[in-house]
Amino acid sequence: MRNIHLGLGLGFFLMALIFAVSSLTAIYRQRLGQTKPEITEKAVQLPTAALATPRAAAMELMTAHGLRGDLREIKEKSGTVTFRIVRPGEVAEVAYPAATGEAKITIRRQTALNTLMALHTNHGVWHEYMPANLWAVLAFCTSAGLILLGASGIYLWFKHYDERRIGSALLTSSVVFGLVALYLTRLEQ
Amino acid sequence: MGAEKKIFEYTKKLHMYSGLLTFSAFLVWGVTGVEAMFLPAAGEYRPPPVTGTQEIAYQAPGDLDDDKLCRAIYAAVKIPLAAGRYNVHRDEHSHLAFNVFTINGGREVTFLEERGVVRVDHRRNSTLSYLSSMHTAHSGRHQLTVMASLWGYFNEFSTWAFLFMTFSGLYLWIATRPGLRWAQLALAATVVVTAALWFAIR
Numbered sequence: 001m002r003n004i005h006l007g008l009g010l011g012f013f014l015m016a017l018i019f020a021v022s023s024l025t026a027i028y029r030q031r032l033g034q035t036k037p038e039i040t041e042k043a044v045q046l047p048t049a050a051l052a053t054p055r056a057a058a059m060e061l062m063t064a065h066g067l068r069g070d071l072r073e074i075k076e077k078s079g080t081v082t083f084r085i086v087r088p089g090e091v092a093e094v095a096y097p098a099a100t101g102e103a104k105i106t107i108r109r110q111t112a113l114n115t116l117m118a119l120h121t122n123h124g125v126w127h128e129y130m131p132a133n134l135w136a137v138l139a140f141c142t143s144a145g146l147i148l149l150g151a152s153g154i155y156l157w158f159k160h161y162d163e164r165r166i167g168s169a170l171l172t173s174s175v176v177f178g179l180v181a182l183y184l185t186r187l188e189q
Numbered sequence: 190m191g192a193e194k195k196i197f198e199y200t201k202k203l204h205m206y207s208g209l210l211t212f213s214a215f216l217v218w219g220v221t222g223v224e225a226m227f228l229p230a231a232g233e234y235r236p237p238p239v240t241g242t243q244e245i246a247y248q249a250p251g252d253l254d255d256d257k258l259c260r261a262i263y264a265a266v267k268i269p270l271a272a273g274r275y276n277v278h279r280d281e282h283s284h285l286a287f288n289v290f291t292i293n294g295g296r297e298v299t300f301l302e303e304r305g306v307v308r309v310d311h312r313r314n315s316t317l318s319y320l321s322s323m324h325t326a327h328s329g330r331h332q333l334t335v336m337a338s339l340w341g342y343f344n345e346f347s348t349w350a351f352l353f354m355t356f357s358g359l360y361l362w363i364a365t366r367p368g369l370r371w372a373q374l375a376l377a378a379t380v381v382v383t384a385a386l387w388f389a390i391r
Contacts (some may be wrong), residue, residue, distance in 0.1 A: 005379055006362055006366075006369075006372055007371070007372065007375055009359075010359075010372055010375040010376040010379065011375045011376075011378070011379050012379060013355065013358075013376060013379050013380075014379050014380055014383040014384070015379065015383055016324055016351070016355045017352075017355050018193040018383070019218075019220070019351075020351045020352040020355060021352070021353075022346055023348045024271060024325070024349070024352065025329040025330070026325075027325075027328070027330075027348065029261060030329065050376045063317020067381075072231060073232075074230065075254055081357070086231075087390060089391065091388065095348060096356065100304065100326040104284075112391075115391060116391070119390070121225075123225035123226060123228050123232060123255065124225070124226060124227070124228055125226070126227075126230035127230075131386055131390045132390070134386055135386050135390065136225075136226060137226075137353070138382070138383065138386065139222060139225070140222065140226040141225075142217070142221065142222065143219050143221070143223045144222075144223055145227075146215060146218060146219040146222065147215075147216065147219035147220070147223075149217060150208065150215045150219070152352065153205070153208045153209075154208075154209070154212070156205075157208070157209060158203050158240075160205070161381060163202075166206070167205065167206070167209050170206055170209040170210045171210075172210040172212045173210065174209060174211060174212045174214075175212065175213055176208050177339075177343065178213025178214070178216075178340075178343075179213070179342040180213075180215070180336070181219075181336045181339055181343070182320070182340065183321060183338070184334075185270070185292065185293075185334065185336050185337045185340065186293060186316075186319060186334040188270045188283070188293065188337075189241075189269060189293055189311070189313070
């Protein structure tokens with residue numbers, strides 16, 4: 001069990017650190033001050049073949065102009081097509097007239113800390129952008145690992161006979177407080 | 190006992206005590222993280238069904254614009270654990286309508302001016318969704334009732350404890366069994382995989 005606890009702890013060390021730091025960044029966001037994203041604008045002429053659909057235009061921007069992420073929020077209004085290419089920490093807003101294909105791209109790149117927060121909430125394996133799926137799988141394993149880490153830690157503590165009194169008081173306090181706080185808050189409907 | 194041995198023993202105790210004291214927060218985080226894997230994709234979220242409707246008598250002062258009227262209704266209806274209003278609009282019957290976020294599921298508020306009534310539709314969330322909301326509580330968020338506030342402080346404390354346990358766990362390994370080959374490989378693998386993904390995304 002000692003080895004399992006150690007293995008889980010080391011196996012998810014960096015992810016655990018990222019979750020802890022991103023959580024603290026979220027908690028103290030206001031005290032840390034608002035950090036604005038770095039904004040870059042550029043103009044791109046889309047080739048005729050890329051004007052067939054917004055997806056084709058997005059693919060062209062990804063393969064030929066280095067944009068990466070999930071294609072989202074495709075809209076068409078008054079002859080202008082708009083969409084976003086999103087990945088954790090970066091959003092590219094694209095707008096182009098369907099007739100001419102002169103695309104204007106605005107890229108908002110977040111700071112490293114804000115990217116950590118975006119990764120904290122990155123979930124699911126439905127992304128078109130593969131690294132986001134892989135990250136979500138890693139986060140899922142880390143979450144499951146966290147539960148196992150807690151369970152194996154409790155087992156290891158229980159084997160420390162001289163720590164049972166203090167440990168029992170701490171664990172009971174945690175569980176009772178947690179259940180009462182969560183239950184009473186849930187009743188506030 | 191040498192100073193090094195003392196530091197080791199104290200760190201081990203603190204590591205253990207921190208884990209035991211914050212176990213319930215750990216469990217909530219773990220469950221939330223596992224559940225997150227199965228949440229709908231961006232843009233595909235569907236709110237839960239309406240689980241209850243309440244009608245409250247309300248007479249509006251005549252000189253308020255929509256935003257001020259919305260604020261006045263929000264203050265008057267006193268929705269438990271209300272944590273902000275959004276999406277203020279006029280519905281298809283020109284009734285003022287807006288949404289209210291609560292940890293226990295959103296409310297859709299509609300002012301039926303001709304009847305002098307505010308209708309509040311409650312879309313109660315699932316227990317997992319509730320736990321997901323509670324896992325984000327801290328000293329500056331969800332400070333709505335004594336219990337919710339205490340949970341927020343506990344959750345914040347647990348985050349610091351988590352950071353401490355991450356480093357103290359590493360220290361305890363290095364202090365006892367640093368030569369363990371599989372442990373070295375596990376750490377190297379997590380660093381390489383996580384760093385590779387970070388650079389790929391960044």
